Amino acid sequence: MIEHTAADLLATLRKGDGSAESLTGAFLDAIRQRDTRVRAFLHVDEAAALEKAHDIDARRKRGEPLGALAGIPVAVKDVLCTAGQRTTCGSKVLQSFVPPYDAHVISRLRRADAVLIGKTNMDEFAMGSSTENSAYQITRNPWELACTPGGSSGGSAAAVAACETPLALGSDTGGSIRQPASLCGVVGLKPTYGRVSRFGLVAFASSLDQVGPLTHDVRDAALLLEVIAGHDARDSTSVDRPVPKYTRTLDDPVQPLTIGVPREYFGAGLDGEVEQAVRAALKVYEKAGTKLLDVSLPYSQYAVATYYVVATAEASSNLARYDGVHYGHRAAKHDDLIDLYCRSRGEGFGAEVKRRIMLGTYVLSSGYKDAYYVKSLQVRRLIKDDFDRAFAQCDVIAGPVSPTAAFRLGDRSDDPLAMYLSDIYTISANLSGIAGISIPCGFTKGGLPIGLQLQAPPFEEEKLLRVARMHERATDWHTRRPKL
């Protein structure tokens, strides 16, 4: 049962086969059995989950109307605030922080009668691509425990892949949903910037962050997106546009369909096996009558550099609030106020977070701001213009998610730049605000999953999901589960 998709589980519950409580119990069992090895979860609130499930069963019995996710467990990346429940962001700084409010997406999940099963591990403040930057634990790839699940939403991706939850939420600032989805063989969707409210999402880089689903298949991604998307007056950058019924049109193929294939996404650095799997996926589309079009995104060569200026600049300011004054870690010993700031932050943050705060502070500082920060915003526009031009010719853009399949834990932790470069195919979507999805499209010989990335213009999630579903219906990669 735990290997089923949320859509199937919902159908079962609606038919009256089994109960939400037994279902939640099964997933809690899975967590108990598997998570000692996978280590996807930071906190699991068994009692609350079971109570919620019990309540849903009772309401179902009384014939009351139930929400779209009634009785389905959802795991939530620990970057999303949950009222009355610790929200750590994978950081020591927030070790004991209990938010007095729910993030918008958490309210949406509660309203949809989802069962919030636990909070998942992540790179500290979502900064990383391997989840190794968590202050608490190392999460492992369910397909190969010696490998990384990717990051920063590695906990959420691993939890879904390991069948510890059918649904999970992550956040994506430069690929943090799509890359771990790809490395864990699940579906991960980064919605258009502004599609999902960021209220209650602890900020890494505010102009890039977006919350999105991690699921077994595209149908579940559509289901979860439908619940979390939509306008929220508490987020000025949330866009007031109607949310289509993604699940209703999901199985309608897009015809005619033109897929743009950027030549820059198949250059040096791309692993041969990954390229092969991605090209095979493109073949699947071609067979279905899709036109493949060679497109160019010339400024994508600057994407990593641009991203690491924009994202760290915003982060250096967003993370200034963790100073030990109003909440969060305060150093036990300090000489004066400035010392309290420096020690609290020096003790509370891990190496990667410090590195990015330093970089962001530097690129904004007097004398360097024009050369780095302002320049990067100019290049950012050129990167976005690339996409606008490409989308004038095609419906979606396809390519790899990550240059390689899951790498071994510890392999890149000493070389930050190498780690940054692994985001090369995903960060452009964040810089230009467009939607992107990673879907399973094969395995390496060593048995590690490979993802296909599809990107669509802003607010074209409906089309994006339909195109992704076309591949899913023609293949069975999404039905594979790791042996645990």
Next chain:
Amino acid sequence: MADLPYRIVIGLEVHVQLLTQTKLFCGCSTRFGQPPNSATCPVCLGLPGALPVMNRRAFDLAVKAALALNCRIASFTKWDRKNYYYPDLPKNYQISQYDLPFSSDGHLDIQTPEGTKRIGIIRAHLEEDAGKLLHEEGGSGKDSLVDLNRTGTPLLEIVSQPELSAPEEAKAYLEELRLLLKALEISDCEMQEGSLRCDANVNIHVPHADGVAATPIVEVKNLNSFRAVERAIKFEANRQYGQFQSDGKKLGDRGVSKATAGWDDVRGVTVVQRRKEEASDYRYFPDPDLVPIEVDSAWIAEVRALLGELPAAQRTRLQSQYALSAYDTEVITRQGRPFVAYFEELARGCGDAAEAKNWLTNEILQTLNDRKSDVRAFPQPADAIAELIREAKATGLNKQRARDVYAHMVSEGGTAKEVIKKLGFTPVTDEGQLRDIVRRAMAANAKAVTDFKNGKVKAADAIKGAVMRETKGMARTEMVQQILLEELQRA
């Protein structure tokens, strides 16, 4: 002002809190004096994940102020973060406006002894206020306490050109600005409550053999009253002169940067703060949590329509329409719009602007001052006082009696006619009755009558006084005079 051996150059940076109900970016109340940390929420506490959403009314008020200050309103404006660490700033950045303020290039006219002077406004921008730090007194003295109620209150920062050239002008500028902002209900401008704050950038130009030397600019802070602004500038200018005499340092010299001084109101001195070992580097950049604002001409027109008559225009009109002196006009306009409205109603009602002005600036203003109250809370409407003025004139009620009636009306209520009757101030108008009284008074003052007959005209005053006493002053003086003259000639 005594002739000084230098010219003072002053620029003022004024912060006013806007009269909104809620904060700039969240729904917490901006009311003054709430219990500590009782008006906060995740947004103004800077909790992780909380996001700002702009208060529309704050922006409208700011545009209104900028239009009243003759500023150009930018068609595109945005929010920037000013990054610095301080415990009253929970996010450790202030949401402010940096390179694209919503307004700039305005001016404000002030009155100086030499006439009207136009002071340029460089810019006015919006930003959020910080919280309050309390320095614990007594106890261990080791801690500071933070109250975040004020955090996020909308502030309008108005930066003048360095075109004020005397402490008195700085004060006049502040008074005019306060009058304007209060008249438009943009801010209540209470320095005591911190809803108006002012920093002064001061330096002096000293003439010397090769021309004029400018001293380094000092920003004077901690100015808690208009009087303090005046005193501090005076002191600081003099201090800079002394400093210049001893070290000769000039603006723009190598190693000379802007310094900050605090005004010590008790000692009456400015204290130059020890230069921080670092220059501040605020790392301004656009706030990605907020979106830009685009203002079109329709929006500006809509706000402009709400401005009404501004104090400067009002002064000119009052002076010509009611033939008031510049001084009287100033006294009236300074009290604000409701007071001016009261005056105009009173002048219309009694048909005598000069009398209306006298009553208003003497009696009524005195009452308001005694009661520490506002004309809007004054118990008698303008037409009631107009009636009093008319009655007094018609019945020959003298000034003192009229004041008595006024005092009664204000404290006990009632119309002028009712109170006059109640106090027995009904005038003696019957000629026969008055003639009887005059005759009795003459009988009782036989010596005065004799003296008058002997040519001492002044002696009649004693008899007149007796008549007035008898009539409680309710007889018309001219009538008494007339009858008395007739009777004396007849005697």
Next chain:
Amino acid sequence: MSLTVDDTRWVAHLARLQLADAELATMTRQLGAILDYVTQLQQARTDNVEPLAHPLPIHNVFRDDSPAPSLSVDAALANAPQRRDNFFAVPAVLD
């Protein structure tokens, strides 16, 4: 582009981050390498290119000036590392 340890120390001060001496050296090296990489941005021609701070052209988002409930004092102070009465307490701020 070569970043010195002093530069790093200055930036760490701006960012209020205490870095041990060993950390300072590593940080200088790593930041230097990243900055060297980032310097490639200078090759992009950006004359007359308007900086893009926001991915979407949204503007004029406002809320009404109507009060919303605040947190209780206890909720506001619940996460405070040090509370004194109804205040957050910090080491004395010296002006």
